[in-house]
Amino acid sequence: MKVLSTPESRLAIITIAVFVMMSALSPDRFLSEGNLTSMAFQFPEFAILALAMTLTMMTGGIDLSVIGVANLSAVVAATLLASLAPAGIGTLESLPWLALAYGAALIVGAIAGAINGLLVARLALPPILATLGSGLVFTGFAVALTGGSAVMGFPESVAWLGNGTLFSIPVPLIVFAALALALHVLLTRTAFGLRATMYGANPLAALYAAIDTHRLLLRVYIISGAFAAVAGLVIMSRANSAKADYGSSYLLLAVLIAVLGGVNPYGGRGRVIGVVLAVLSMQFLSSGLNMLQVSNFARELIWGALLIIVMLINTINWQRRHVTTTPSGEKS
C-alpha cells in the first residue's frame, strides 16, 4: 500500500497503465513516430496553462483568467506583428519584430497578472471572483481590439515556437519542459516558492510569521499571467493566427490537470512532477481515444469522469500508518 500513499505515485501508475493500454489496443498507430511527435506538439499549450493554475492553486487561489490573459497577450503580439512585420519578409529581418511582439505579450501577461494579484491581495476579493471578472475584462479587450475576428498574416518565423523542432525535439515541448522545470525549482528551491506553499497551507499563520503576503500574492499572479502569455504565444504560433476566443475549453482542462496532478485546490500541497504526469496521462488518453475513433466529445466526458474519480480516490485514506489521535483534540 505504501506505493499508493502519495497522489504522485498513484498517478504514475495510472499514466503507465494508460500508456500500456493504448499501446496494446492500437500498437502500430499509438506507438508510431508520427503519433508520438504529434502528441508532443499538442499538449504543451494547455499544459503550460496547467502550470499557471498549479502555482495559484498552491496558494489556495485559482486563476480563471488564464485563457483571457493568453488570448489578450497573443492578440497584442499578433496585432503588432501584423502591422509592423509584413508577412513576406525574411526570417532574419523578422526577428527584431518577433522579439518585440513576444516581449509585449509577456508584459501584457504580467500586467494582467498584477491586476489579479492586486484584486486578490489588496481588495481581498475571493480569487474565483477576481479572476472570473478580470478574465471577462481581458477577453473583452481582446474582442474590442480585434472586433472579434482572427488576426492573421505573420512572418513565417512565428511558426517556429509552435511547430518547429530543435535537435528534432518539438519546440513547444522544450518550452513546456523549461517552464515546468523552472516552476519546480521555484516551488521547492526558493524562498518565494516555500512561502507560497506555506501561505496556501495557512494564510493567517503566514501573516503571523511576518511574510509579506501582499507582495507574495502579487508575484504569484504575475508569474501565472506570464505563463499564460507564453501559452497564448504557442497557441498563436500553432494556429498561425490570434483570436479572442481560442482555447476556451482549456480552462477546464488546466484546472483538471492541476487537480489530477495532486495539487490541493485549498492550497499548500502540490508537486510539478504530479502535474507533468497528469498532462501525460491526459494526452495518452486523448490520443489513444483518437486512434480508436472515439469522438472529441467522448474525450470531454472521459476527462470529467477522470477528474471526479481521481478526487474520490484521493479522499480515501491510503495511509493507515500511525494514526496518532493524540488527545490534543482536547483544546478548550
Add this chain to the structure above:
Amino acid sequence: MSKQFWMRNETLVALVIILFCLFATASDPRFFSATTLSDLLRASIVLGIFAIGAMLVLVSGGIDVSFTAIAVFAMYVSTVLTLGTIPDLPWYLIFTLSIVIGAALGALNGLLIARFGLPTLIVTLGTLSVFRGFLLTFVGSERISSLPPGMRDFSRSMIARGTTEAGNFYALPLALAALVFVVVLTWFILQKTTLGRCIFAIGGSVESARRVGINVRAIQFFVYMYAGALAGLAGIIHGSMGRMADPFSLVGLELSVIAAVVLGGARLTGGYGTVSGTLLGVALIVLVQNSLIVVGIPSTWQSVAIGLLILIGTGLPAWQAKRAAERAA
C-alpha cells in the same frame, strides 16, 4: 433612508439600472417602450431561472458551474425521447420530463458534494464536462429543428400580446409565467420553510448547523437537486422558445449567470443572497448584453463591461469589509 439601505448591493444595482435606462432613453427615446421591455423580459427568462438556482447554491455555501450542461442535457434528451416515443406529448409532460432529468443530474452533484465532501467548484467543473461529453457522444450532436408539437405550442402561447397606442409591438410569452413561478416558489422555500432557513444556516456556519442537529448532507443534496431541476426547466424553455434543440447552446453562459447572482448580493462564502437581488443582477446583465449599443458603447465591449461590473460590484463590498475588519482589530 438608513445608511444600511444605501450600502446594500440591491440598492446599488437598482441605481445602476435606473441610470443606465435614463442614459439609454436620453440617447435613443425609442429605448423607453413596451417593445424594449418585452424584449428584455424575454431575454431574462432563461438567465433568470438559472440565476435563481445558482443563488440557492451560493447561499448554501457552494458554487455550481454545471447547470448549463444539465440544462442542455435535460432539454436535448427529453426532446429526443419525446420524438422517439410519443411525439404528441403535451408540453407540460415534456417539461416535467426535462425537470426530472435535470433533478437527477443535480442529484449526482449533490451526492458527490454531500456524501464525499469534494470541493464544489471542481466537482461541478468535472460534471459539466461529463454531462456535456455524454450528451454529445451518446445521445447526439445534431441540431434538431423539428421539435415535438407540444414544445412549439408552448412557444406560441402568450400571456399577453398586442400593440401599444404608440404603435409598439409587445409579447409576453408563457415562459415568463414559469420564471414568476420559480421566483415565487424559491422565495417561499427560502423564507417560509424550515428547509430554506436550514440552507441559510449551513451557508452561515456548517459546524454550528451540525451542532444544532441540521442534517447538513440532506440539505446540500436538496440544494443541488433543486438547482438541477431548475436547470432542466430553463433548458427546455430555451429549446422551446428558440424552436430548436441545439446540443451546443447554453454552455458558456454559466459565468454570466454567476456574475448576475453575485452582483445581486449573494456571497461566495455562503449565507447571503436574496431572490430580489438576484433578479436585479439578472436585469443588469441582460441590459448590458442587449442594450449596451444604445448608450453608445459598441457591443464588442460587452464582455469588458460585464467583467468590470463584477469586479466593482464585488470589489467594493470586499474592500469595505476589509477596511471595517482593520478598524475593528
Add this chain to the structure above:
Amino acid sequence: MPDDATERTSSPFVRLHNVIKHYGGVVALDGVDVTIQPGEAVCLAGENGSGKSTLIKILAGVEQATGGEVHIGGVRHTTLDPRVSAAAGVMVIYQDFSLFPNLSVAENIAFSRELTDGEKFASQRRNKQLARKVLERIGVDISVSERVENLSVAHKQLVAICRALASNARLIIMDEPTTALTEREVRSLLGIIRKLKDDGIAVLFVSHKLAEVLEVCETVFVLRNGKLVADGPASEFDAASLTRHMTGRDVPDSPPSTAQAVQNLLLEVSELHKQGAFENVSFSLREGEVLGISGLLGSGRTSLAKALFGLVKADSGTMKMEDNSIALGDPLAATQAGIGYVPEDRLTEGLFLTQSIVRNVSVGRLDSHTSKGFLNLQSLTGEAADWLKRLTVKAPDIHADVKSLSGGNQQRVALARWMARAPKLLILNGPSVGVDVGSKADIHDIIRELSQQGIGIIVISDDLPEILSVCHRILIMKNGQLTDEIASGTIDETELTHRLAS
C-alpha cells in the same frame, strides 16, 4: 419530558458512574463519577488536557464513553447522539457559541426548537415571539431582528443561552463562559444563572479559572489527567485549593529573582492608541526582563500584543527598540527590529499544520539561507533540526507534518521558529494554552533561559500562576488601558485575581 420526571426531583438529573474514555491507547477519562441535581450549579474544573472537554462531549452525545454508565433524567443511555442528548434536555454552549452570524437573533434562538418540534414552515413572527419570551425570562433586552454578526461577544453568549432555554434545556453546559466577558458582563451572567437555578435548570461550568463562578456554584468537581481528584461543596474550595487540585502541585513555582541587574533599555512604547481597542499605552522593557500583561479577554491585551508586532496598526503613538523608532502596523519592520510574536491560537494562527516540522521552524529564516536566489536546503534543515534538538521537541520524523505533534511539542516548534531568528524581544501570547503540565514547566524554563540570555520577553496570559512564576513585572490591562503595575514577588494569586477583577 414525561410528567413523572418532575415527581422525582430529588433524584439526580445527570449521573455518570465510572465513566471511562479511551482514544486509541490514550486514557482521557479514567473512572469518573459525577452527579448533577436539577437546579444545581456545578463547576467542573481542570487544566487543559485534564479530560473536561471529553466529559462534555460524552454528555452532549458527540463522543461515546468506552465504559461506565451514563444516566440522564433517570434513564440509562447506552448510546447517545447529539439529538438524543438534546431531546433529554442537555444543551452545550460551546466557546464559539455555534451561532449563525448571517441570521437574526430571533432565528438563532428559535432554530433548535423549530428543528426538534419538526416544524416544516418557518415563521419569523413565531420566532420573534419565542425569542422575546426567552429574553424576557432572563431579563435581557436585545433587538430580536438584529443579525448576530453585529452583536458583542457578551450578547452572542446570551443568545446562545436563550437558544438553550428555548429548547427546554434542563442542563446547560457552559464551556469557559467567562473568558471573553468583562467584569460587569460576568456579574450579569451570574445573575442570569441564579434565575435559571430558580427555574430548576442545572448549570455545569467548565473552566480553568473559577474564582468568579465559585460563588454561584453548589458543587465542584476537579479533574486531573482524566481522574476525579476532588469533589465536594463549593464552600470547601477557594482559588488556591482549586489550583492545587488542578495542578497537583502544592507550592507554585518560586518566583523569578527580582534581583535584576540594571540592564539596557530595550523597548519603549509611548502613548500607543487604537480606537476601540486600547488607549494611551506607555511602558518600557529592559533587556532580559520578563514582563507580564494580564487582563480579561476583551481588555485589549491581544490587540496591544498584535499592535506591538505590527499586525494591528495603532492610530497614534510611538515604539522604539534600542532608541530606533519602528514603523507602526508593519510586521516586517517589527521583525527586522528584532521582535518576534508567538500567537495565542497555535492551530489557526501559529502553525502551518499541513507542512513539515522543519518548514514550520525555518519559514522565518528562508532569506538567510538563500544565495544567488536559491535556498540551501541542507543548511536550512540542519539549522531547524538543531533548534528542535535544543528545545527537546519529541518528533519521530522532522519532515512529518507538524499536526502529528502533541500540543506541547507544537508550542516548542512555534517558539523555535522565532528563536532561530535570534530575536531581541519575544511577545508570547498565551504561551502554555493547551499544553500538558510537563510541557508547561519546560516552556517556563525556556522563558527563563531566554531572559538570562538578555532577550526581553512580554508574556500575555490570563493564567495567573504562570504570570506570577515567570514574570519580573506585571502590567494589568482593563478596558484598553494599563491600570496597574506590580513587581513580582509582592503579590499572591488571590490578590492578583482581586486586582484583575476589581
